[in-house]
Amino acid sequence: MNYVTKEGLEKMKAELELLESIERPKITQQIAEARDKGDLSENAEYDAAKEAQGLLEMKISKIKDTIANSKVIDESQLDTSKVSILCTVRLKNNATKQEQKFTLVPDNESDIKAGKISVNTPIAKGLLGKAVGETAEIVLPNGNKLSFEVLEISL
Numbered sequence: 001m002n003y004v005t006k007e008g009l010e011k012m013k014a015e016l017e018l019l020e021s022i023e024r025p026k027i028t029q030q031i032a033e034a035r036d037k038g039d040l041s042e043n044a045e046y047d048a049a050k051e052a053q054g055l056l057e058m059k060i061s062k063i064k065d066t067i068a069n070s071k072v073i074d075e076s077q078l079d080t081s082k083v084s085i086l087c088t089v090r091l092k093n094n095a096t097k098q099e100q101k102f103t104l105v106p107d108n109e110s111d112i113k114a115g116k117i118s119v120n121t122p123i124a125k126g127l128l129g130k131a132v133g134e135t136a137e138i139v140l141p142n143g144n145k146l147s148f149e150v151l152e153i154s155l
Helices: 006-035 044-068 122-127
Strands: 002-004 070-072 088-093 099-105 116-118 135-139 145-154
Touching: 002 006, 006 044, 006 070, 044 070, 099 122, 116 122, 122 135, 122 145
Parallel strands: 002 070, 099 116
Antiparallel strands: 088 099, 088 145, 135 145
16 A cells, blocks of 8 residues: 555646656557568667557556555544654754754655655654654664654644
8 A cells, every 4th residue: 555645646647647648649659650661670760669668558557556556645634743644843953953844755755855755764764653852763774873853743
């Protein structure tokens, strides 16, 4: 089961629509044009178009599978007393005393520049279930340890 936001699901559906209605016909046209050029056994354009078609169909299939196995997270049911998915968390790094703010999102919606980190990152995993005032001790994959105090939890 993949958990997604309503916006994330809409984005996947829009990408699927684009691939099926625009990209698929484009590749079909390329294949037809390459086929019209004659001998297929030595036709690099045909081979490239067929390979592109295979990759596109695989991508379409993966997106359809992801959509079919997705569950939209109901934000009205989220509890901000503890850190959970879709919560925005304001933290204080106990070593540097600097504050940071992150929103925990599903994997396919992470965007570090926008402050959205995947709920499956080490930092997010260390924060899950913590309440305001609690400290999260997080061990990173490289072995470094971070200590964060949870200052605020919001939606």
